[in-house]
Amino acid sequence: MDRIIFKVTKEDEGKRLDNFLKYEKGFSTRLIKKITKNDCVFINGKVAWADDILKEGDEIEVIIKENKSQDISPEDIPLDIVYEDEDVLVVNKPPFMVVHPTKSHQSGTLANGVMNYFTKTSQNCIVRLVNRLDRDTSGLVIIAKSQFAHQAMAKMFENNQVKKEYLAIVEGKMEGKGTIDLPIDRPSLDSVKRCVIETGQRAITHYEVIKSNNEVSLVKLLLETGRTHQIRVHLSHIGHPILGDELYGNKSHFINRQALHAYKLVFKKVRGDSLVECKADLPLDMLKVLKEYNLE
Missing domain, CATH: 3.10.290.10 (RNA-binding S4 domain)
Structure with missing residues (x-):
């Protein structure tokens, strides 16, 4: 209750x-x-x-009063907790971890670890994911602790009241800053891959190059909308696919996933008007890539 x-x-x-x-x-x-x-x-x-x-x-x-039963088994998975209050938990998800159990991933997910954490800390909560990341994308995920908190956070996301920043290492030399405002959708109903398509949903990605050379660039990205694969599609479309992104770009010798990290979230507390700012440092595999390309 x-x-x-x-x-x-x-x-x-x-x-x-x-x-x-x-x-x-x-x-x-x-x-x-x-x-x-x-x-x-x-x-x-x-x-x-x-x-x-x-x-x-x-x-x-x-x-x-809520029905707090959920078919997610607690598993003792280490969590990198970045922030917690009475309404939300913010976790830095490592790469190669699925956020929620599926038919092909019944265990070892972020949700299994969060359920274990709630159990160990005697919090009568179920796992309510506010945002999700692809399996191979690392970074910040918000879990709401109640139906009320989930609805409040979902409304903030819907109204673009949550600042969502990513870091990506992309192929080629990018310069300056700009905005990519191009619609995205599936080319067909059975396609996993998305693309820029005139009849798609509007998608807006702001970017700023942090550092670059002739081979790769480290780019900061701010999402104004939240379409599936939005950053990956937009960057690939302008000729700078994310390093290691085999779906929208090319395989990399230095990283075996897309080099994309959700590194910053800023949002208003569910109860009260104060702002919460969460950051997660670049994971080791992306730092290693920057070193390989002399961009550390």
């Missing part, structure tokens, strides 16, 4: 309770209906209704 408390400020006085929970606090319409129907919302200690009008100084208490 999660107990969440909100204080009504002057700016929110006069708003309906349901609108406050939905538009200011990130609750879904479905969850609001559930908690109000089951008498799980209180204003100043009294059961509240969805159409109650808020006053400055009101204390809103929300009780969320």
Whole structure:
């Protein structure tokens, strides 16, 4: 059971309770209906209704009762925890690790390790992934600890309120900074590979070259949208595929995966207005590549 408390400020006085929970606090319409129907919302200690009008100084208490069963086996997998609070856990995922169990990867996933961590620390949580990374992409993954936190974080991602920065080592010499604004989609329904296609979804990637030589470049990338394989597709399309990316580029002698790392996330705390900034240093295999190309 999660107990969440909100204080009504002057700016929110006069708003309906349901609108406050939905538009200011990130609750879904479905969850609001559930908690109000089951008498799980209180204003100043009294059961509240969805159409109650808020006053400055009101204390809103929300009780969320969840089914916290999940078919993910805890496994003692070391986790590189970058940040944790009452609502989220941020982990630096190593390369070659799947984030969630699938038919072909039933164990050894990030979710198995997170479930073990929740069990060991006596946190009655299930694994709710807010963002995902490809198996071969390393870096920061956010796990929400409740349905409320998951919805709030998902809304931040949807509204482009989470700053997502990556580092990539790409083929060839790139220079300066710029924006790639090109739509992406599958060329066919059974295709794993994506491509730039006129009828696709809009995808925006901002880039800035950190250092480069005639062989490779280290590039910082800021995602404004979050399409599948977006960075890999965009960089390949402009003639600078990520080093080691065999799907969109070429095999590398120095790294056996795409040299892509989700290194920075900035987001607002689920409860409160303070910002959280998480960073994960480049993994050893990418540092080794930079050394091989004299870009360390």
